Amino acid sequence: MKHKLTFILEIVWMIIMISSLVVAIYKTIQTNFTDNLILYFIALIASFMFSYRRYLRKTEEKNQSKN
DSSP states (O other), X not given: OHHHHHHHHHXXXXXXXXXXXXXXXXXXXXXXXXXXXXXXXXXHHHHHHHHHHHHHHHHHHHHHHXX
């Protein structure tokens, strides 16, 4: 159960990252960059969270395979 939860959280952060980046690019084309900085910031935070969750999951899998 714990493995599924960490994998689901990883996927959720990836979806947030991709969707906010797509919306930010679309809105930037329509308006200007400074109006959409918060969307780029959300995409950046989501990419860090995705990377961190992925790192934790891989480390946990490696530790369990050693035992």
